[in-house]
Amino acid sequence: xxxxxxxxxxxxxxxxxxxxxxxxxxxxxxxxxxxxxxxxxxxxxxxxxxxxxxxxxxxxxxxxxxxxxxxxxxxxxxxxxxxxxxxxxxxxxxxxxxxxxxxxxxxxxxxxxxxxxxxxxxxxxxxxxxxxxxxxxxxxxxxxxxxxxxxxxxxxxxxxxxxxxxxxxxxxxxxxxxxxxxxxxxxxxxxxxxxxxxxxxxxxxxxxxxxxxxxxxxxxxxxxxxxxxxxxx
Amino acid sequence: xxxxxxxxxxxxxxxxxxxxxxxxxxxxxxxxxxxxxxxxxxxxxxxxxxxxxxxxxxxxxxxxxxxxxxxxxxxxxxxxxxxxxxxxxxxxxxxxxxxxxxxxxxxxxxxxxxxxxxxxxxxxxxxxxxxxxxxxxxxxxxxxxxxxxxxxxxxxxxxxxxxxxxxxxxxxxxxxxxxxxxxxxxxxxxxxxxxxxxxxxxxxxxxxxxxxxxxxxxxxxxxxxxxxxxxxxxxxxxxxxxxxxxxxxxxxxxxxxxxxxxxxxxxxxxxxxxxxxxxxxxxxxxxxxxxxxxxxxxxxxx
Amino acid sequence: xxxxxxxxxxxxxxxxxxxxxxxxxxxxxxxxxxxxxxxxxxxxxxxxxxxxxxxxxxxxxxxxxxxxxxxxxxxxxxxxxxxxxxxxxxxxxxxxxxxxxxxxxxxxxxxxxxxxxxxxxxxxxxxxxxxxxxxxxxxxxxxxxxxxxxxxxxxxxxxxxxxxxxxxxxxxxxxxxxxxxxxxxxxxxxxxxxxxxxxxxxxxxxxxxxxxxxxxxxxxxxxxxxxxxxxxxxxxxxx
Numbered sequence: 001x002x003x004x005x006x007x008x009x010x011x012x013x014x015x016x017x018x019x020x021x022x023x024x025x026x027x028x029x030x031x032x033x034x035x036x037x038x039x040x041x042x043x044x045x046x047x048x049x050x051x052x053x054x055x056x057x058x059x060x061x062x063x064x065x066x067x068x069x070x071x072x073x074x075x076x077x078x079x080x081x082x083x084x085x086x087x088x089x090x091x092x093x094x095x096x097x098x099x100x101x102x103x104x105x106x107x108x109x110x111x112x113x114x115x116x117x118x119x120x121x122x123x124x125x126x127x128x129x130x131x132x133x134x135x136x137x138x139x140x141x142x143x144x145x146x147x148x149x150x151x152x153x154x155x156x157x158x159x160x161x162x163x164x165x166x167x168x169x170x171x172x173x174x175x176x177x178x179x180x181x182x183x184x185x186x187x188x189x190x191x192x193x194x195x196x197x198x199x200x201x202x203x204x205x206x207x208x209x210x211x212x213x214x215x216x217x218x219x220x221x222x223x224x225x226x227x228x229x230x231x232x233x
Numbered sequence: 234x235x236x237x238x239x240x241x242x243x244x245x246x247x248x249x250x251x252x253x254x255x256x257x258x259x260x261x262x263x264x265x266x267x268x269x270x271x272x273x274x275x276x277x278x279x280x281x282x283x284x285x286x287x288x289x290x291x292x293x294x295x296x297x298x299x300x301x302x303x304x305x306x307x308x309x310x311x312x313x314x315x316x317x318x319x320x321x322x323x324x325x326x327x328x329x330x331x332x333x334x335x336x337x338x339x340x341x342x343x344x345x346x347x348x349x350x351x352x353x354x355x356x357x358x359x360x361x362x363x364x365x366x367x368x369x370x371x372x373x374x375x376x377x378x379x380x381x382x383x384x385x386x387x388x389x390x391x392x393x394x395x396x397x398x399x400x401x402x403x404x405x406x407x408x409x410x411x412x413x414x415x416x417x418x419x420x421x422x423x424x425x426x427x428x429x430x431x432x433x434x435x436x437x438x439x440x441x442x443x444x445x446x447x448x449x450x451x452x453x454x455x456x457x458x459x460x461x462x463x464x465x466x467x468x469x470x471x472x473x474x475x476x477x478x479x480x481x482x483x484x485x486x487x488x489x490x491x492x493x494x495x496x497x498x499x500x501x502x503x504x505x506x507x508x509x510x511x512x513x514x515x516x517x518x519x520x521x522x523x524x525x526x527x528x529x530x531x532x533x534x535x
Numbered sequence: 536x537x538x539x540x541x542x543x544x545x546x547x548x549x550x551x552x553x554x555x556x557x558x559x560x561x562x563x564x565x566x567x568x569x570x571x572x573x574x575x576x577x578x579x580x581x582x583x584x585x586x587x588x589x590x591x592x593x594x595x596x597x598x599x600x601x602x603x604x605x606x607x608x609x610x611x612x613x614x615x616x617x618x619x620x621x622x623x624x625x626x627x628x629x630x631x632x633x634x635x636x637x638x639x640x641x642x643x644x645x646x647x648x649x650x651x652x653x654x655x656x657x658x659x660x661x662x663x664x665x666x667x668x669x670x671x672x673x674x675x676x677x678x679x680x681x682x683x684x685x686x687x688x689x690x691x692x693x694x695x696x697x698x699x700x701x702x703x704x705x706x707x708x709x710x711x712x713x714x715x716x717x718x719x720x721x722x723x724x725x726x727x728x729x730x731x732x733x734x735x736x737x738x739x740x741x742x743x744x745x746x747x748x749x750x751x752x753x754x755x756x757x758x759x760x761x762x763x764x765x766x767x768x769x770x771x772x773x774x
Contacts, residue, residue: 021383028385080739081732082695088712088728092539092721096450168609175702175716177445182611189615189702191419192300193383197619201612208607269717291556294714295704301623305704310624449719 017194024195032184036203039180042170043211045102047163050109057110058117059143068118075111083108083172091176101173108169109162116158120151149223156219163215164208171204181207259523260287260313260531263515266305267315269294270447275476276338276469276511277315284337287531289313297418297447300380312519313531319372319420319509321380329520330512332527336480339468341510343367344487345428345502346455346470347462351411352500359435360462360502363399363428367507372420379419386419386443390426400431406438414442414460416451420509424464448473456497467504469511539722546726557710559730566707566734569700570693573629577636577689582682585641589648589678590670598645605638610696618703628700628707635696636689643685647678680750687742694738698731708734 025032061071078086086104094100124147132146148155171182179186181200188196271277272292281287293310295301298317306314307326316323316330318341323330345360375393378384394400411432415425422443429439442460445451452473454460471478471490478489483504491501513528525531546552553559588594613634617627651674659673701709711727714720 024383031385080691080735082698082735084698084709084712085728085731085735088715088724089732091716091724096446096716164607168607168611171609171611172699174611175713182609185609185612185615186702189618190296190299190417191380191383192304194619195383197612197615201608201616204609204612205607269714270719272714273718273720293704294710294717295623301704305623308622447717447719449717453719 017192019194020198021195025199032199032203035179035181035184035200036207037180038178038183039167039170039204039207042098042101042105042173042178042180043163043166046105046166046170047109047159049102050106050113050162051159053106054110054113054117058114058121061114062118062121071114072111072118075107075114078107079111083169084175087173087176096177098178100176101170101178105166105169105173109166112162112165113155113158116154116161117151120154120158121147123154124150152223153219156215156222160212160215163211167204167208167211171200257534258287258532259525259535260289262535263289263312263519263531264291264293264310265289265313265315266293266295266302266311268297268302268447270449271315274472276472280337280472281513281528284335285528285532287528297416299418306514306516309516312515314514316512316514317418317420317509318512319369319376319507320512321373321377323512323514325381327517328514329517329525330514331520331525331530333513334527334529337528338510339471339478339481340483340486340504341466341468341508342483342487342504343424343507343509344465344467344470344490344504345462346465346494347500347502348455348458349495349498349500351409351461352502353409355408355435356411356432356437357500357502359431360428363394363431364503364505364507366397366399367427367505369507369509372507372509375423376420379423386423387426390423390430393423394427394430394434399427400434401436403434403436406433406436408436408438410438410440411462412440412442412460413462413464414445414451414454415464416448417444417446421464425462428462428464455499465501466509467501539725542722543725543729546722552726556706562706562708562710563730563734566694566697569625569628569632569705569707570690570697570738573632573693573697574636574686574690576629576633577640577693578686580633581637581640582644585644586648586670586675589645590666590674592649595645595649598641602638602642605635610635610692611699611702614696614700614703623704625705627703628697628705631700632693632696636693639685639688639692640682641685643688644678644682647681647685648674650681651677680746683746683749687739687746690742691735691739694735 057071057075061068081089083104086107087100090100090103094103128146128150129142132142137145170178170180171185173179174182174186181204184196184200184203188194188198188200265278265281267277272294273279275283278289278292281289293305295305295311298315298320302311302314302316303320303322303326305311306316306328314328316328318330322328343364345364347356347360371393375389378389379386413425413429413432415422425441425443429441432439442454445454445460448469451460451463455463467483467486467490471481471486471493474490474493481489487501487504494501515525519525523530523533523535551558555561585598588598610631613631614628617631617634621627621630648670655673655677656669659669664672697707698709698712701707701713708727708731711723711730715722715724715727
């Protein structure tokens, strides 16, 4: 009977480990904190840089319709590549480094952000744009004072999705030496230590939930007119 | 579970590679497991093929003598495993380490390798003091704390350094800074922390870049200056730098290594009595079944 | 750069890389059959239940939010958790992939059935159809495009995450990437990544074509958005 991958591991790894050894958690808050911090930094950098690239890209694609398909096509193509493969394509160029991780992570945010920026801008009513033009706003002023603020809810929705997605993807960067909470999960795998896997997973989910809620709150603060309209309506 | 069978059948295609010319030997009926880099290393699968003429039924990339490999060996998912001689599981789980009768493994004594630019005589004496104190029995005990008790390498190292009195009490790191790197297995991480604590106690400022990867990743980092110091294993490191080198006594291994390393701006320090070499191991049941005591027994007809 | 490309070409033209259990054909078949098996299992588990839930309107909260929850758990974590429970190799990979495929199928199927015009349902009831007949002959045909959007999302996700499953000592195309990193063989890493890109693109295109084929002409849009890879976005890719 030929050896097959299926037969490997049929009996499983030694169990009998508790899902969480609280003793370890109490003794090593520094390790947990360090992983969490790296995770937040990697995520923040990726979404921040992604937004900085996506905003001009989105605005350009909105101004010149002809650009929309190539821009969405390009960012969409990146998005379809599985994360490990995308990092792997970069390794010969930028090595096993934070740069490799960030280039990949930023790439993945682009489609979500550009798409939502486009949706948001396309949702600006024509009358509003006409009114602004009629008041003598230059196109740039119009963009900054009128169009982008109106598009803000859609953009924030995009940032939310991009952030939660990135938090998940950061764990994969553990395989190229970074990882944040993914490093905890990977250590748990490599050293057969269940506690680290659980802590890494739970914190990833918690981080995503907290940041998502924070972004919803930030959006509400930034768009008081939406609240006013909701109160009236 | 029919769907799982589908996935399984896909896995069943081509169970042996084109290299399996020596059928009928014990090895051709066994599956070997080890770290992914084992496939290309002259001290591992590649060496077993070239020096012993062994061709296994299949090779499974698992991990560097870690829980995946050991569990697979225990479960019979693999029959031959590349482990480490200092692994406590060998005695606990009753594995049989096959004797390296053709000496394709070199001495596994621990040697710190440091960039020559950082190798002041003070640094060297601190490091050599640590190396001298380490014994293979120590390594086995330390590995037990890491693998079975799940302690962190940094804690295991700190305790060892304290118990053996290997570190002074200096703080402040005024004498200079050193970056230590380690490979992706816990024993090496722990050794890096041991050397780090000793250097810190001697007044140096030390940063540790742990778990960089296999030697294939760590070595270039050392050569390029991303890290200054790595706890290495004399024989494996020499084989890595020069794949043609054959079996040598320890002192010859070290002097050859020193000469080679010097060409790369690296200094190899004194070898420790503690040794950790690659071990080709089988489960006791396999050893009994095929009457295996040395590696070349794997080349006998089954 | 030229040197790199010629080495890469050399990897692909090396006969050894096309034979045996480590060869490209074997790994591709392994990857695809595992993905296919996981998708089938997920469909068997999720589709009937979601159809019924959508038809009766029950369990909506769970059906809609299962994708949100699922999306928040990193695929890497699901694989390793599977390994902790089931060991290494194909079994935990299979279970993890099924777990990843189920949420998009559930959410999309439930939403698709729920979104069927209530007038249609009323008309059917008025004609005397039983619940089962309504589901089969009215709701299902209308819902099919959106259901297939969910299947497409799930399928692309599964193929992508199967790449990652190499870390729990499974095979597939991710093996070249993981082994290449360990052996510091950048050619192997890149070659593996290229193979993954091609397979993912083919999967995306294949499932996209399938989705378009089952979408009535009037509902098709010029450009269907690319489904998430393992990024696991929220699902309702518009028909």
